[in-house]
Amino acid sequence: xxxxxxxxxxxxxxxxxxxxxxxxxxAVSKLNSLLPNLGINILDHGSGIRRGAYSLNDxxxxxxxxxxxxxxxxxxSNFANIRFCTKYLPVTQEARLxxxxxxxxxxxxxxxxxxxxxxxxxxxxxxxKLIALENNIPLVLLPQTYGPFESEEHRRLxxxxxRGASMAFARDCYSFEVLKQMLGDSFDPVRHQQAVDVAxxxxxxxxxxxxxxxxxxxxxxxxxxxxxxxxGLVLNDPEGAKRQFNISLDYHQVxxxxxxxxxxxxxxxxxxxxxxxxxxxxxESDNQxxxxxxxxxxxxxxxxxxxxxxxxxxxxxxGVIAHCDWxxxxxxxxxxxxxxxxxxxxxxx
Numbered sequence: 512x513x514x515x516x517x518x519x520x521x522x523x524x525x526x527x528x529x530x531x532x533x534x535x536x537x538a539v540s541k542l543n544s545l546l547p548n549l550g551i552n553i554l555d556h557g558s559g560i561r562r563g564a565y566s567l568n569d570x571x572x573x574x575x576x577x578x579x580x581x582x583x584x585x586x587x588s589n590f591a592n593i594r595f596c597t598k599y600l601p602v603t604q605e606a607r608l609x610x611x612x613x614x615x616x617x618x619x620x621x622x623x624x625x626x627x628x629x630x631x632x633x634x635x636x637x638x639x640k641l642i643a644l645e646n647n648i649p650l651v652l653l654p655q656t657y658g659p660f661e662s663e664e665h666r667r668l669x670x671x672x673x674r675g676a677s678m679a680f681a682r683d684c685y686s687f688e689v690l691k692q693m694l695g696d697s698f699d700p701v702r703h704q705q706a707v708d709v710a711x712x713x714x715x716x717x718x719x720x721x722x723x724x725x726x727x728x729x730x731x732x733x734x735x736x737x738x739x740x741x742x743g744l745v746l747n748d749p750e751g752a753k754r755q756f757n758i759s760l761d762y763h764q765v766x767x768x769x770x771x772x773x774x775x776x777x778x779x780x781x782x783x784x785x786x787x788x789x790x791x792x793x794x795e796s797d798n799q800x801x802x803x804x805x806x807x808x809x810x811x812x813x814x815x816x817x818x819x820x821x822x823x824x825x826x827x828x829x830g831v832i833a834h835c836d837w838x839x840x841x842x843x844x845x846x847x848x849x850x851x852x853x854x855x856x857x858x859x860x
């Protein structure tokens with residue numbers, strides 16, 4: 512085991528959300544390339560510490576450690592248990608690993624350092640940050656969004672966290688201004704900086720890998736490929752999306768009419784690109800959203816519309832997106848995959 516250990520939090524690779532998976536892979540692969548002898552431990556929703564369970568494309572194996580919110584306090588992978596044991600009684604393997612950590616690097620799923628998703632989610636997302644501060648473990652907040660906060664109590668806790676962090680990065684100019692407001696007089700231009708989303712450095716899978724997985728787009732001479740990501744979170748539950756995100760447009764009609772316009776005015780192919788791989792029927796499932804839209808298209812268009820399927824990861828889907836001549840996405844990290852592949856990109860947001 513390496514003498515220097517870090518814990519990477521807020522980027523669990525087992526959520527089915529390829530955006531979060533992209534954050535995870537991008538962060539840990541860059542850390543590994545800069546510090547190849549560093550022990551990297553990624554928090555996920557599993558149980559226990561699983562050494563070498565997460566693989567990079569070059570064959571490097573990193574560790575996974577279960578850390579999750581649940582009512583089973585007695586479990587070693589329960590966040591409340593980890594917090595208590597790390598501070599008071601480091602008898603579990605999870606607590607001992609936390610105590611050995613040279614830093615906790617937390618990215619909050621990119622956009623989850625907020626209470627918009629409810630108190631339970633906010634509590635879970637703050638656990639690793641509080642564990643770091645309570646045990647004098649350097650906390651590095653990787654490039655992410657800060658806020659918004661509906662509760663004054665949650666805002667005060669978030670301000671306490673960012674002020675206690677050793678370093679904090681925002682991933683866009685707006686979030687950087689929010690971060691500076693949260694820091695107040697504690698703002699330090701050396702330790703607090705604006706950066707970009709780490710998924711911009713995500714590598715894409717080679718054509719050989721895509722071919723092996725039957726994912727390589729079939730390109731016919733002269734025919735363009737239009738990539739399209741449809742958000743299941745917005746399309747499958749329009750009323751919920753309207754309440755939670757204040758979305759006033761008819762997303763179903765916007766997507767349908769846009770695709771019909773493309774198909775009517777070109778002979779190109781449309782590739783529907785799911786980016787959150789929840790099961791069919793789940794309210795967040797992009798696959799379900801793709802099937803809903805595809806079934807609503809005119810019959811004469813359906814033979815030119817394909818949904819990307821199979822057992823694929825964040826690097827594979829970026830490889831597919833890179834083959835598009837144009838791409839439109841609602842899931843932010845689908846458009847980051849497109850932009851960073853130099854594909855002309857539009858967004859529905």
